[in-house]
Amino acid sequence: MAKKIGLDHVQAIAPYVGGRPISEVARQYGLDESKIVKLASNENPLGMPESAKQAMMKAASDLGRYPDSNGFELKQVLSKRLAVPEDWITLGNGSNDILELTARAVADAGDAVVFSRHAFAVYPLATQAIGAKAIEVSADANYGHDLPAMLKVIRSLGDQVKLVFIANPNNPTGSYLQPDAIQAFITQVPENVVIVLDEAYNEYLSPEQRYDAIAWVRAHPNLMVSRSFSKAYGLAGLRIGYGIAQPALTDLLNRIRQPFNVNSLAQAAAIAALQDEAFLLKGYELNRAGYAQLTKAFEQMKLAFIPSAGNFVLVKVGNDDQAGARVNQELLKRGVIVRPVANYGLPQWLRISIGLPEENAAFLEAFSQILKDEKVLA
Numbered sequence: 497m498a499k500k501i502g503l504d505h506v507q508a509i510a511p512y513v514g515g516r517p518i519s520e521v522a523r524q525y526g527l528d529e530s531k532i533v534k535l536a537s538n539e540n541p542l543g544m545p546e547s548a549k550q551a552m553m554k555a556a557s558d559l560g561r562y563p564d565s566n567g568f569e570l571k572q573v574l575s576k577r578l579a580v581p582e583d584w585i586t587l588g589n590g591s592n593d594i595l596e597l598t599a600r601a602v603a604d605a606g607d608a609v610v611f612s613r614h615a616f617a618v619y620p621l622a623t624q625a626i627g628a629k630a631i632e633v634s635a636d637a638n639y640g641h642d643l644p645a646m647l648k649v650i651r652s653l654g655d656q657v658k659l660v661f662i663a664n665p666n667n668p669t670g671s672y673l674q675p676d677a678i679q680a681f682i683t684q685v686p687e688n689v690v691i692v693l694d695e696a697y698n699e700y701l702s703p704e705q706r707y708d709a710i711a712w713v714r715a716h717p718n719l720m721v722s723r724s725f726s727k728a729y730g731l732a733g734l735r736i737g738y739g740i741a742q743p744a745l746t747d748l749l750n751r752i753r754q755p756f757n758v759n760s761l762a763q764a765a766a767i768a769a770l771q772d773e774a775f776l777l778k779g780y781e782l783n784r785a786g787y788a789q790l791t792k793a794f795e796q797m798k799l800a801f802i803p804s805a806g807n808f809v810l811v812k813v814g815n816d817d818q819a820g821a822r823v824n825q826e827l828l829k830r831g832v833i834v835r836p837v838a839n840y841g842l843p844q845w846l847r848i849s850i851g852l853p854e855e856n857a858a859f860l861e862a863f864s865q866i867l868k869d870e871k872v873l874a
């Protein structure tokens with residue numbers, strides 16, 4: 497008998513499925529690429545900031561050299577911005593890298609990693625990749641994280657638990673956690689359990705929703721806050737994000753990361769994007785308006801949606817467990833790409849990334865037609 501290669505826990509992983517690329521949908525449905533609307537990956541509808549493009553082009557002339565392995569300049573800018581020393585910052589190849597590095601640095605095969613049901617898909621992936629046990633805790637009544645229930649589970653499992661992931665806001669639900677609830681949670685989680693607070697959509701929070709996560713990092717050596725340049729900063733294709741934690745935890749990540757995990761174009765673009773306040777503000781306002789446009793339409797259509805603090809909305813498209821897949825198919829035929837979320841345990845829902853006003857309108861037109869045909873709408 498042939499000897500088997502590969503680890504069982506790796507074999508058991510269901511690979512990540514992202515938003516369908518425009519070119520692929522165009523080929524499959526015989527559509528014109530320029531007419532396709534993609535609202536599937538929570539990308540910034542403004543694209544990349546012009547300032548970042550310029551900085552990237554300039555850096556492109558030096559691509560024969562390795563990038564700065566320590567990201568000196570970018571860390572300097574972040575350090576000033578966040579008021580933390582540079583050795584509290586880890587740069588990542590996307591914030592996804594920070595999530596994985598943290599898991600690898602603190603949890604081993606057989607350990608337990610805790611996260612919420614309907615939480616970001618990378619948490620189970622990062623957990624399974626290291627052979628750790630994924631402990632999924634039931635969500636609250638609104639599909640959000642149930643922090644008291646998560647705390648109970650962590651306490652009941654004792655020393656087995658090495659890591660807990662929470663996201664604020666969460667993707668794909670958009671759920672927002674109140675700062676006092678997060679603070680109470682962080683304070684009560686045992687100090688030998690590392691907490692990742694994933695803030696990939698932090699910049700979309702309204703002024704009333706904002707809070708100071710860095711103050712919590714100062715108070716808790718077991719807290720890692722992760723942030724991304726992929727969403728509000730419009731740099732998804734360059735792959736760059738960062739983590740903020742006290743030096744001891746940061747040092748662990750630094751030991752296991754690839755020496756050149758963040759490329760030089762990404763570093764240059766991120767420095768420019770961080771300083772481009774006009775771009776960030778424009779994207780924020782566009783997102784507010786787009787959220788109002790979509791949710792007002794959902795209300796008129798009498799469709800349930802989950803209030804979102806991110807740049808996307810989950811909308812319920814039917815009552816049977818094929819509804820999401822079916823409506824998604826119909827949208828694809830009409831050149832609209834959104835995200836089915838059955839893999840998140842939400843087969844009756846679709847996640848719509850908030851786009852430009854005309855993209856949102858194109859989605860809404862196709863969507864309402866489909867739901868009329870489906871007899872979901874009167």
Ligand SMILES: *Cc1c(COP(=O)(O)O)cnc(C)c1O
Nearest residue numbers: 590591592616667696724726737
């Ligand atoms: C998009 C996303 C990320 C990761 O984004 P990167 O492109 O890897 O920076 C992390 N967490 C959540 C919740 C996300 O939705």
